[in-house]
Every structure is written in C-alpha cells, then in structure tokens.
Amino acid sequence: xxxxxxxxxxxxxxxxxxxxxxxxxxxxxxxxxxxxxxxxxxxxxxxxxxxxxxxxxxxxxxxxxxxxxxxxxxxxxxxxxxxxxxxxxxxxxxxxxxxxxxxxxxxxxxxxxxxxxxxxxxxxxxxxxxxxxxxxxxxxxxxxxxxxxxxxxxxxxxxxxxxxxxxxxxxxxxxxxxxxxxxxxxxxxxxxxxxxxxxxxxxxxxxxxxxxx
Numbered sequence: 001x002x003x004x005x006x007x008x009x010x011x012x013x014x015x016x017x018x019x020x021x022x023x024x025x026x027x028x029x030x031x032x033x034x035x036x037x038x039x040x041x042x043x044x045x046x047x048x049x050x051x052x053x054x055x056x057x058x059x060x061x062x063x064x065x066x067x068x069x070x071x072x073x074x075x076x077x078x079x080x081x082x083x084x085x086x087x088x089x090x091x092x093x094x095x096x097x098x099x100x101x102x103x104x105x106x107x108x109x110x111x112x113x114x115x116x117x118x119x120x121x122x123x124x125x126x127x128x129x130x131x132x133x134x135x136x137x138x139x140x141x142x143x144x145x146x147x148x149x150x151x152x153x154x155x156x157x158x159x160x161x162x163x164x165x166x167x168x169x170x171x172x173x174x175x176x177x178x179x180x181x182x183x184x185x186x187x188x189x190x191x192x193x194x195x196x197x198x199x200x201x202x203x204x205x206x207x208x209x210x211x212x213x
Contacts, residue, residue, distance in 0.1 A: 025119065032115035036108055037083070041068065041076045043112055046085060049101050050109035052194050057099040065153040080105070132172070132187035139189055147200075155196040157189045162197065 026040070033043040044066050049057055063073035077099060080086035085105035088097040101109060123131060143158040145151040157163050157177070164176035168183060175184040179195055190196075 025116065028118060029115055032112055036111060038108075039076065039079075041066065041072070042080055043115070045073070045076055045080060045099075046101065046105060046109050047112055049086065049099060050106065050113070051192060053101070055194060058097065059099065062099070067152050128187060129172070132185070135189055135191075136186045139191070155190075155192045155194075157184060157193065159199055160193065160196050161199045162195075163199065 029040050029043060033040045036043070038046070045062055048062060048065065059074050059077055060070050062077075063070045066073070077086055077088075081088065084102055085108055086099055087102050087105075088099055090097065126134075139156050139158045142151055142154060142156060146154045146159050157175070158165075160179075162177055162179035163184075164178055166174050167176040168174050172187075173183045173185045175186075175189075176182070177184050
C-alpha cells in the first residue's frame with residue numbers, strides 16, 4: 001500500500017509504528033530473559049504467575065494466553081520446575097496441576113518486573129491525557145483483533161461483559177464498570193483484570209429441579 005495523505009496511508013504508518021514498537025519490546029524481553037537464564041516464554045510464564053498469585057494457573061490456560069501449544073507451554077513449565085522457579089500441585093479434580101511460584105521464583109519475578117523500564121520511562125514524558133487516549137485506542141484495537149480471532153485471550157476492560165461503553169458524555173470518563181458499579185476514566189482502564197469475564201461468554205445456566213419421584 002502506498003503512503004499517502006489519506007486514511008489508508010495513516011493506518012499503514014500506525015501499523016508500521018506498532019510493529020517497530022513490538023520489535024523493541026521483544027528485544028527488551030529477550031535481553032532480560034537471558035540475564036536470568038530463561039527463554040522469553042519462560043519469562044512470560046513467571047510474570048503471569050506473579051501478577052495474580054491467588055489465581056488458579058494451569059498449563060492450558062497459560063498456553064492459550066500466550067498463543068502457544070499446550071505441549072510447548074508444558075515444556076517451558078517443566079524447565080522452570082527443574083530450575084526451582086515453579087511448582088505444581090494437584091487441582092480440585094486431582095488431575096489438573098495448578099502452577100505457582102516458589103520462593104526462588106518470586107525472587108526471579110521481582111528481578112524480571114523491570115524488564116520494560118525503558119518503555120515506561122519514555123512514556124513518562126508524555127502528558128497523562130495523551131497517554132490515557134493512547135491506552136484507550138490500543139485497547140479498542142486489541143479488542144477488535146480479539147473479536148476476529150487474531151488475539152486469543154485478553155483480560156482487558158474493553159472485552160469484558162461488565163464493560164459499559166460510552167455511557168457518559170465526559171470524553172475523559174466515558175465508560176462504566178457494571179461489576180464495580182463505577183465510572184471508568186480512560187486513564188484507569190485495565191489491561192489485565194482478575195475479575196474479567198469475556199463479553200461473549202454464555203450466561204450460566206440455571207439448574208432445573210428434577211420432577212422425578
């Protein structure tokens with residue numbers, strides 16, 4: 001597509017800018033992972049376990065979140081077990097294994113937590129209102145990609161069943177969270193909410209009482 005002054009040209013330049021940003025972030029992640037003797041996927045798993053330590057983490061769920069096969073994620077978790085970073089315990093059904101960080105793993109996670117410091121430092125110089133609008137725009141794009149199947153798993157406000165889009169006239173506070181029953185300023189939109197429920201998830205079915213005697 002040729003670059004012009006029209007919308008198509010602007011969209012192409014935005015896509016190119018995001019691609020370069022993604023390349024830079026991958027380089028940062030790879031560098032930090034190497035410093036801790038991990039692969040990038042192992043680093044992602046450790047950080048995911050550290051973000052929500054009370055959640056029930058399983059290999060299959062992590063595989064879906066990072067868009068890899070279950071065997072690939074299982075290999076990464078097995079390597080983390082050998083390094084004493086992750087442990088597995090039986091799930092409630094006795095078969096599925098729940099993952100958690102060991103003490104050593106929690107220390108590794110603290111060391112990994114600063115992997116994106118160069119990016120956050122660059123963002124600090126941008127006015128907060130501009131950062132909030134950028135966050136809102138990116139979440140809308142990711143939400144659209146999720147709905148078309150490009151992004152498999154997301155825990156963002158904009159893909160949640162409790163998200164009320166454009167319920168207020170204030171451009172800085174346009175949305176509403178029906179779970180928390182509170183307005184949502186753009187600057188407070190979440191990218192990884194532990195209470196997230198997919199907007200396309202079916203409503204829970206009510207059990208019917210048996211009429212058998």
